[in-house]
Amino acid sequence: xxxxxxxxxxxxxxxxxxxxxxxxxxxxxxxxxxxxxxxxxxxxxxxxxxxxxxxxxxxxxxxxxxxxxxxxxxxxxxxxxxxxxxxxxxxxxxxxxxxxxxxxxxxxxxxxxxxxxxxxxxxxxxxxxxxxxxxxxx
Numbered sequence: 001x002x003x004x005x006x007x008x009x010x011x012x013x014x015x016x017x018x019x020x021x022x023x024x025x026x027x028x029x030x031x032x033x034x035x036x037x038x039x040x041x042x043x044x045x046x047x048x049x050x051x052x053x054x055x056x057x058x059x060x061x062x063x064x065x066x067x068x069x070x071x072x073x074x075x076x077x078x079x080x081x082x083x084x085x086x087x088x089x090x091x092x093x094x095x096x097x098x099x100x101x102x103x104x105x106x107x108x109x110x111x112x113x114x115x116x117x118x119x120x121x122x123x124x125x126x127x128x129x130x131x132x133x134x135x136x137x138x
Contacts (some may be wrong), residue, residue: 022129024101034063034078034116035109041102049122051096056120059083063116066123078115 037042041050044067052065052075061079068074088106095101 001015004132017056032078032083033081033084033116034076035072035084035088035106035110035114037088038068039073039091039095039101040104041095042100043124044071045096046096046098048096048099050092053120053122055087055090061087062118062120064121064123065123069079076117077120078112078117078132081111 032064048064049067052073056063056065056077056079057080061077061083063076065073065075077084077085088104092101092104
């Protein structure tokens with residue numbers, strides 16, 4: 001009787017997990033959140049892009065980061081909804097060790113249906129397009 005009860009419990013647990021975790025084919029098991037950002041302060045020539053990329057990879061985030069002609073850092077982040085706030089917190093409160101972050105502006109925060117990038121890119125490009133908020137093609 002004890003084995004039957006244990007078996008029933010295991011079976012019930014399996015069935016409940018199957019129902020709770022079930023989703024339509026192709027449906028992601030999480031929401032994808034994204035945002036654009038611009039960081040102001042002493043943020044160029046202090047390895048800000050490299051550290052941003054490292055943090056993004058740590059949280060499995062995708063997108064890009066680039067220096068602008070206005071001495072700021074701009075970028076785009078997308079990833080699992082529960083991990084995206086960690087990047088926002090890092091950009092606002094930490095940044096690279098030698099940087100001085102005065103202000104961070106987040107914009108176009110939203111949910112998206114699918115990823116636009118495969119990885120997180122640290123771009124070494126001179127983006128005059130960024131003054132018009134155009135996306136880089138990576």
